Amino acid sequence: MVTRALDAPPPSRGRQRARPGGAGASIGLGIAVAYLSLIVLIPLAALAWSAIGGGWSAFWTAVSSPEAVAALRLTFEVSAAAVAINAVMGTVVAWVLVRDSFRGRWAVDVLLDLPFALPTIVAGLTLLSLYGVDGPFGVNIAYTRIGIVMALIFVTLPFSVRAVQPVLAALDRDMEDAAATLGAGPFTVFRKVILPNLVPAVLSGIGLSFSRAIGEFGAVVLIAGNLPFKTETASVYIFGQIENDNSAAAAAASLVLLLASLVLLVVFGLIESRVTRHAR
Amino acid sequence: MTVRLSCISKRFQEHVALDDVSLEIPRGSLTALLGPSGSGKSTLLRIIAGLEDPDAGTVHIDGIDVTGVRPQRRGIGFVFQNYAAFKHMTVRDNIGFGLSVRRRPKAEIHSRVDELLELVQLRGLGERFPGQLSGGQRQRMALARALAVDPAVLLLDEPFGALDARVRADLRRWLRELHEQTEVTTVLVTHDQEEAMEVADRIAVMDHAHIRQVGAPRELYDDPSNPFVMEFFGTVNRVGDAFVRPHDLKLERVPTGADGAATIERLVHLGFAVRADLVQDDGHMLTAQLTADEVADLGLEVGDSVAVAARRERVFLEGEGI
Numbered sequence: 001m002v003t004r005a006l007d008a009p010p011p012s013r014g015r016q017r018a019r020p021g022g023a024g025a026s027i028g029l030g031i032a033v034a035y036l037s038l039i040v041l042i043p044l045a046a047l048a049w050s051a052i053g054g055g056w057s058a059f060w061t062a063v064s065s066p067e068a069v070a071a072l073r074l075t076f077e078v079s080a081a082a083v084a085i086n087a088v089m090g091t092v093v094a095w096v097l098v099r100d101s102f103r104g105r106w107a108v109d110v111l112l113d114l115p116f117a118l119p120t121i122v123a124g125l126t127l128l129s130l131y132g133v134d135g136p137f138g139v140n141i142a143y144t145r146i147g148i149v150m151a152l153i154f155v156t157l158p159f160s161v162r163a164v165q166p167v168l169a170a171l172d173r174d175m176e177d178a179a180a181t182l183g184a185g186p187f188t189v190f191r192k193v194i195l196p197n198l199v200p201a202v203l204s205g206i207g208l209s210f211s212r213a214i215g216e217f218g219a220v221v222l223i224a225g226n227l228p229f230k231t232e233t234a235s236v237y238i239f240g241q242i243e244n245d246n247s248a249a250a251a252a253a254s255l256v257l258l259l260a261s262l263v264l265l266v267v268f269g270l271i272e273s274r275v276t277r278h279a280r
Numbered sequence: 281m282t283v284r285l286s287c288i289s290k291r292f293q294e295h296v297a298l299d300d301v302s303l304e305i306p307r308g309s310l311t312a313l314l315g316p317s318g319s320g321k322s323t324l325l326r327i328i329a330g331l332e333d334p335d336a337g338t339v340h341i342d343g344i345d346v347t348g349v350r351p352q353r354r355g356i357g358f359v360f361q362n363y364a365a366f367k368h369m370t371v372r373d374n375i376g377f378g379l380s381v382r383r384r385p386k387a388e389i390h391s392r393v394d395e396l397l398e399l400v401q402l403r404g405l406g407e408r409f410p411g412q413l414s415g416g417q418r419q420r421m422a423l424a425r426a427l428a429v430d431p432a433v434l435l436l437d438e439p440f441g442a443l444d445a446r447v448r449a450d451l452r453r454w455l456r457e458l459h460e461q462t463e464v465t466t467v468l469v470t471h472d473q474e475e476a477m478e479v480a481d482r483i484a485v486m487d488h489a490h491i492r493q494v495g496a497p498r499e500l501y502d503d504p505s506n507p508f509v510m511e512f513f514g515t516v517n518r519v520g521d522a523f524v525r526p527h528d529l530k531l532e533r534v535p536t537g538a539d540g541a542a543t544i545e546r547l548v549h550l551g552f553a554v555r556a557d558l559v560q561d562d563g564h565m566l567t568a569q570l571t572a573d574e575v576a577d578l579g580l581e582v583g584d585s586v587a588v589a590a591r592r593e594r595v596f597l598e599g600e601g602i
């Protein structure tokens with residue numbers, strides 16, 4: 001038996017400690033807080049104020065009107081569908097971009113950012129001319145929920161791909177070789193070694209995509225047709241209420257979207273910190 | 281023989297990594313593949329593992345031709361320089377990975393992992409994650425993980441390369457002891473001749489896609505078959521056609537300007553040993569190694585003239601050239 005102890009003390013795992021800051025640090029903190037308040041917190045507070053300023057019952061009446069409920073429900077359903085599809089397909093696209101080498105890969109890589117760069121109304125118009133009544137493929141999904149899902153898939157794809165891509169590129173390939181020498185076949189390697197390392201990235205892609213999807217307006221407004229109770233999403237509903245001078249209803253629905261985004265960010269943050277507990 | 285490599289060739293695009301290499305690795309031995317970077321030693325190791333396929337040649341493990349057999353089915357264990365730890369799994373799950381892939385019963389895996397944790401001195405750290413271990417501990421975990429599946433051959437690719445000198449020295453000694461306990465046929469890739477000499481019982485010296493010499497560490501040092509091997513195992517002086525080790529040079533004080541004398545340029549005291557840098561009258565540089573006592577007895581000082589003689593020298597025949 002080997003008896004000589006080799007155990008070196010483990011490296012200290014403490015988080016980075018804040019250094020005692022001088023005047024510079026407090027000025028920086030002040031600027032950051034002021035800026036965040038001005039850009040983010042004050043508008044959000046104003047929105048909350050206009051939504052519930054008329055009292056809780058007015059707020060509740062506004063968000064529980066059948067049209068508002070239908071619009072919010074539709075929004076969450078189509079967003080969930082689009083995000084779920086992209087979580088899988090975005091990971092596949094990221095995989096191909098990182099792991100396969102083929103001619104024109106860089107072109108695909110650049111093309112991927114198009115949904116980011118394109119004004120969303122232009123995206124909506126493109127989708128409408130492609131899948132609309134006189135589309136070249138004879139596929140007509142304009143004014144349907146499928147059409148809305150297509151539009152949301154289009155605008156959120158870059159979020160899913162870009163979240164996974166760098167993590168996949170940085171993944172230690174020796175880990176996969178090690179698993180192979182230990183007897184794991186390609187499927188087992190993917191399931192037990194690669195996927196667990198990708199989950200946090202996929203989750204953060206889902207969180208971002210969902211937040212983006214529930215608020216999408218430009219890409220949706222043309223292809224949805226905006227039939228109340230059928231294809232009217234929350235963002236279009238909000239726009240309609242403002243047009244009709246019913247700003248209280250608009251603010252109420254907006255607040256629901258805002259809270260949904262917040263809850264999502266928190267929930268995904270918690271899940272992420274749970275699945276990455278080994279990294280701390 | 282546990283591993284027999286016959287006429288292995290491998291190229292990556294234009295780069296020839298291995299050129300018609302043959303090597304036999306005896307059962308139970310600890311063989312080092314030693315060479316400078318780019319000599320093909322890692323590629324050879326990965327070919328034994330099945331992580332690379334040779335362009336030509338065959339690999340036999342335990343008498344079975346495994347050329348073209350996937351790494352999963354070769355019965356090997358592989359340890360990587362950067363540990364290749366499964367970061368998302370505990371130390372226990374890392375070590376048990378190969379057994380759980382083989383669908384062994386949970387209880388069996390648990391007790392086997394306990395044994396291995398004990399063997400690699402990581403008892404009590406099973407529930408940690410690799411990120412919470414030191415480099416040396418992580419590499420011992422990787423070793424336990426490779427040993428868990430009872431491999432016919434254990435393959436180590438520069439296993440201590442990422443560790444600092446102190447830990448590396450400890451782990452070398454420990455690996456040697458571990459090898460004596462487990463008696464698993466082991467192949468170690470390293471560029472460090474000291475490491476190879478300390479750990480291995482056989483060394484294959486590689487250079488430019490070829491194996492230059494195979495033998496016991498002592499054999500390679502005392503009886504190198506070509507200048508490359510001689511120069512790889514320490515400093516060498518060229519005296520005419522002959523190669524002489526610094527400690528095989530004998531110095532004697534002579535009057536200044538004597539025929540064929542050399543001048544002492546520098547004396548570097550390294551504790552017990554002293555290194556003397558000499559310049560011959562034709563400008564040729566030599567390095568001699570003496571003991572501190574010898575230097576004192578001869579009363580050598582910088583600037584002194586000395587006559588140089590070789591106690592032992594090697595002349596390589598044509599065809600053994602570099």
